[in-house]
Structure formats: C-alpha cells, structure tokens
Amino acid sequence: MYEKYLDINPEVKKALDEGRPVVALESTIISHGMPYPQNVETARRVEEIVRENGAIPATIAIINGRLKAGLTDEELEYFGKEKGIVKASRRDIPFIVSKKLDGATTVASTMIIANLAGIKVFVTGGIGGVHRGASESFDISADLQELSKTDVAVVCAGVKSILDIGLTLEYLETNGVPVVGYKTKEMPAFYSRRSGFSVDYKAENPKEIAEALKTKWGMDLKGGMIIANPIKEEDAMNHEEITNAINDALFEAGKLGIKGKNITPYLLGKVKDLTEGKSLESNIKLVYNNAMVGAKIAVEYRKL
Numbered sequence: 001m002y003e004k005y006l007d008i009n010p011e012v013k014k015a016l017d018e019g020r021p022v023v024a025l026e027s028t029i030i031s032h033g034m035p036y037p038q039n040v041e042t043a044r045r046v047e048e049i050v051r052e053n054g055a056i057p058a059t060i061a062i063i064n065g066r067l068k069a070g071l072t073d074e075e076l077e078y079f080g081k082e083k084g085i086v087k088a089s090r091r092d093i094p095f096i097v098s099k100k101l102d103g104a105t106t107v108a109s110t111m112i113i114a115n116l117a118g119i120k121v122f123v124t125g126g127i128g129g130v131h132r133g134a135s136e137s138f139d140i141s142a143d144l145q146e147l148s149k150t151d152v153a154v155v156c157a158g159v160k161s162i163l164d165i166g167l168t169l170e171y172l173e174t175n176g177v178p179v180v181g182y183k184t185k186e187m188p189a190f191y192s193r194r195s196g197f198s199v200d201y202k203a204e205n206p207k208e209i210a211e212a213l214k215t216k217w218g219m220d221l222k223g224g225m226i227i228a229n230p231i232k233e234e235d236a237m238n239h240e241e242i243t244n245a246i247n248d249a250l251f252e253a254g255k256l257g258i259k260g261k262n263i264t265p266y267l268l269g270k271v272k273d274l275t276e277g278k279s280l281e282s283n284i285k286l287v288y289n290n291a292m293v294g295a296k297i298a299v300e301y302r303k304l
C-alpha cells in the first residue's frame with residue numbers, strides 16, 4: 001500500500017530482503033543540526049562507521065515528495081548544502097509528499113519511514129524532548145509521542161540540557177517508552193556523560209538490547225526504545241562551559257522570540273558559536289560513537 005510513496009535504495013532493499021542488519025539515519029541533523037560542510041562530512045563518516053560495524057546505512061529523507069530510505073552521495077551533499085529544506089516531523093509529511101517537496105526528517109518522521117521500510121534500529125545524536133518552560137509554552141517534541149507508538153529503537157547520546165531532562169524522562173515513562181543506558185545507570189546529557197537523572201535499565205552489551213527489543217515487539221508492545229549512549233569522556237564538554245553557553249543561548253532565544261520548530265536549530269547554532277565550535281566537535285564525536293553501538297545492536301537483533 002505505502003510502497004507507492006516509498007523508495008528503498010537497492011543496496012538497502014537487498015540487505016532487508018536477505019535479513020541483513022540495516023541502520024536508519026536522520027536528515028534533520030544534516031540540514032538543521034550542523035553547518036556545512038561538517039554536516040556532510042559527518043553524514044558520510046557515520047555511514048562508513050555503520051558499515052565497519054557490520055550493517056548497511058539508510059539515511060532517511062523526503063525528496064520531491066518521495067519517502068527515501070537510503071540516499072546517494074549527491075543527495076547527502078544536497079541535504080547539507082541546500083538552504084531552506086523544510087524540517088519535517090510527523091505532521092509535515094502529508095503536505096511535503098503531496099506537494100512533491102523536499103523534507104529533512106526529524107527523529108519522529110525518520111522513525112515512521114524506517115518502520116515503513118522495515119528498519120528496526122535508528123542512530124542519531126540527540127532526540128527532541130520536553131523544553132524548559134514547557135508548562136507555559138507547551139513545547140514537547142513530537143519525537144516523544146512517536147517513540148510511544150512506532151516500533152523503532154533509537155540510539156542517541158541522551159537528552160540535551162537545552163531541554164528539561166527530568167520532564168522528558170517523566171513524559172517517556174507516562175508513554176511507556178523504555179530508556180536504557182548503554183553501560184551506564186545515569187541518563188547522559190548529550191554534551192556530557194552525566195545529568196543527575198537515572199535510567200530505567202543499564203545494558204552491558206548490544207545483545208541484551210537486541211533481546212529486549214525482540215521481547216517488546218514479540219509481545220506486540222507498541223513503540224520504540226531509547227538507547228542512551230554517553231559521549232566518550234575525552235570528547236565531552238566542560239560542564240560549566242556548556243551550561244553557561246546553553247543558558248546564554250536560551251536567554252537570546254527568549255529575547256528574539258524564537259519558538260516552535262526553529263528553537264532547536266537556533267540553540268544548536270548559538271551554542272556552537274558561544275563555545276567557539278567546541279560543541280560541534282563534541283556533537284560529531286558522539287554521533288560516531290552512537291553509529292558504532294547502533295550498528296552492533298542491529299547486527300545482534302538480526303541474529304535472534
């Protein structure tokens with residue numbers, strides 16, 4: 001049915017048909033999460049790391065109204081370079097598709113398209129969450145709802161403190177989304193390994209995670225799972241420096257009245273400037289680290 005909207009790249013299609021592991025990757029991180037040319041370099045390197053760890057990468061996007069699972073090198077370059085590609089979450093998909101536009105997919109929409117393609121594991125940097133001040137703004141990312149209903153596991157480096165980490169964890173609990181720490185009992189905070197909040201479960205290896213996924217979906221418990229993989233110590237940001245940068249960026253965003261889907265891209269760019277590019281370096285490194293873990297989970301999942 002949905003095949004009429006979806007193009008699975010031949011290499012990805014072959015891997016899926018043969019039951020080999022595939023890892024989905026998102027495109028908002030390319031178009032709105034990092035500057036050019038680092039975004040394209042990172043996207044390419046992430047695909048390589050997925051391959052080095054035994055899986056096939058499938059970067060997800062919408063091009064000319066077609067849902068894509070697996071991009072060519074030129075398409076990756078296009079998403080990194082072209083300004084004005086719409087950041088497309090769940091609610092944007094119908095119009096982008098029917099009007100034959102391009103869309104960079106967020107965590108929510110990447111999960112949807114990965115699921116249609118039959119891809120169970122998805123690697124990114126950070127997920128959206130409950131924003132600070134959400135009791136006033138109501139700003140809660142659609143990523144969290146998606147995690148409660150779409151059967152795709154998301155490997156990330158935790159939740160950034162541009163968000164309210166505690167409220168994000170509460171929201172995930174209410175919605176029945178398991179949050180698993182990869183070799184940690186503490187929820188990582190993206191740029192740093194520590195947040196002060198605990199995760200539900202600590203997994204010691206990719207196999208344990210694969211088994212939990214198989215069990216969850218085997219029982220038809222709908223929805224995804226968050227695998228929170230802390231940034232490596234040597235790549236982490238100094239706590240005080242990143243806290244100050246985030247607070248200053250939030251203050252600026254408030255003054256400028258930036259809201260809705262623009263807030264996360266704005267804050268990422270501002271924090272990068274305030275830290276003289278150090279946050280971008282950390283961001284790139286943590287995505288690489290997630291790609292390695294995600295590929296291993298996909299490999300273990302296929303063995304079950």
Ligand code: PSU
Pocket residue numbers: 026028029030032033034089105106107108125126127128129140141142143160260261262264268
């Ligand atoms: N966090 C990052 N980089 C990103 C994003 C989040 O460190 O690029 C993107 C992801 O695509 C995520 C989206 O799904 O922001 C969340 O946006 P919103 O809060 O508007 O749902």
Ligand code: MN
Pocket residue numbers: 139140141142260261
């Ligand atoms: Mn939002």
